[in-house]
Amino acid sequence: MQSYDITEWGKPLQKALRDTPVPTGTEVLVRVKYCGVCHSDVHIRDGYFDMGGGKKFHMSDRGMKPPVTMGHEPYGTVVAAGPEAGAVPIGQDRLVFPWTGCGKCARCLEGADNLCPTPRYLGIQRPGGYADHMLVPHPRYLVDATGVDPLYAPILACSGLTTYSAVNKLKPFPADEWILVMGAGGLGLMAVAMLRAMGHERIASCDIDPSKFGAARAAGAAETFNPADADTPAKLLALPGGVCGAVDLVGATQTAQVAMGALRKGGKYVIVGLYGGEIALSMVGTVQRALTVQGSYVGNVAELREVVALARSGKLKAIPVEKRAMSEISRTLDELKAGTVIGRVVAEIA
Numbered sequence: 246m247q248s249y250d251i252t253e254w255g256k257p258l259q260k261a262l263r264d265t266p267v268p269t270g271t272e273v274l275v276r277v278k279y280c281g282v283c284h285s286d287v288h289i290r291d292g293y294f295d296m297g298g299g300k301k302f303h304m305s306d307r308g309m310k311p312p313v314t315m316g317h318e319p320y321g322t323v324v325a326a327g328p329e330a331g332a333v334p335i336g337q338d339r340l341v342f343p344w345t346g347c348g349k350c351a352r353c354l355e356g357a358d359n360l361c362p363t364p365r366y367l368g369i370q371r372p373g374g375y376a377d378h379m380l381v382p383h384p385r386y387l388v389d390a391t392g393v394d395p396l397y398a399p400i401l402a403c404s405g406l407t408t409y410s411a412v413n414k415l416k417p418f419p420a421d422e423w424i425l426v427m428g429a430g431g432l433g434l435m436a437v438a439m440l441r442a443m444g445h446e447r448i449a450s451c452d453i454d455p456s457k458f459g460a461a462r463a464a465g466a467a468e469t470f471n472p473a474d475a476d477t478p479a480k481l482l483a484l485p486g487g488v489c490g491a492v493d494l495v496g497a498t499q500t501a502q503v504a505m506g507a508l509r510k511g512g513k514y515v516i517v518g519l520y521g522g523e524i525a526l527s528m529v530g531t532v533q534r535a536l537t538v539q540g541s542y543v544g545n546v547a548e549l550r551e552v553v554a555l556a557r558s559g560k561l562k563a564i565p566v567e568k569r570a571m572s573e574i575s576r577t578l579d580e581l582k583a584g585t586v587i588g589r590v591v592a593e594i595a
């Protein structure tokens with residue numbers, strides 16, 4: 246099998262050849278057809294996340310060491326299974342849920358693998374989909390996405406699931422109140438589309454790059470704002486009906502300040518983006534405004550099945566997806582880092 250691996254933090258991925266693994270126990274072997282290229286892979290390739298205040302979270306401190314095969318939006322054909330895997334759809338295409346845990350702890354057993362204290366995510370701690378074959382630890386992580394475009398299905402595993410789970414945390418959202426979507430990159434556009442699929446229309450997309458506003462409106466945003474403009478905070482406060490919630494797909498100091506400043510009393514601010522930064526939180530102000538500040542990390546496998554059902558229903562509008570060859574993953578990561586990608590890129594695993 247071949248893969249594109251991190252062999253040194255911060256450097257371009259390298260093509261590698263090795264023996265195709267043989268599934269054991271409950272494992273399933275998937276021949277990967279497509280894999281979405283996610284912005285978080287930019288940080289993983291760099292070898293760290295910026296935690297704010299000059300602190301860095303190093304992948305090596307999580308026990309990760311090169312070579313690492315990233316790729317956590319895999320879609321492909323089930324080709325083999327271990328002796329304890331049970332009934333497995335050999336020969337059929339499946340979307341792979343990548344946010345797998347240890348499989349034994351309380352969170353994993355209740356189906357919240359994404360909150361496992363010792364995560365074993367596919368494409369992060371375990372080898373992922375920037376490869377022509379990958380092992381999935383259990384068939385329960387295979388999701389039937391029949392009826393969804395196979396080029397679009399991969400991005401549901403991360404950006405779709407992440408935005409669905411985050412937007413759900415803003416519920417209930419009254420129809421006449423506004424929701425801010427901070428960031429109009431791939432995740433931001435998906436969050437807008439997800440809110441529209443749930444029937445909400447008063448969506449304001451905020452990005453420092455006005456060239457993304459066209460795509461945001463096409464995804465369903467009713468208003469667009471530049472958080473760097475001096476008059477944006479006042480304009481947000483003037484939105485008729487008020488702002489009941491904000492979902493931040495950037496996760497920077499500025500987006501947090503603008504979003505939280507705009508919330509009405511009882512409003513919710515959900516952070517998803519991993520840009521990095523920190524804010525000073527007024528204890529009294531948070532109490533008096535009865536604000537909720539919540540982090541949201543990907544989602545669980547049940548939620549992924551709900552996202553796929555939403556996509557299959559036709560309510561979830563597809564965001565722009567560009568197909569590129571597997572050999573272009575490093576260039577794609579460079580472009581994601583530079584912020585020049587509109588929508589999402591899916592690598593075709595030849």
Ligand SMILES: [Zn+2]
Binds near residue numbers: 283285403
């Ligand atoms: Zn991702």
Ligand SMILES: [Zn+2]
Binds near residue numbers: 347348349353358
């Ligand atoms: Zn666990």
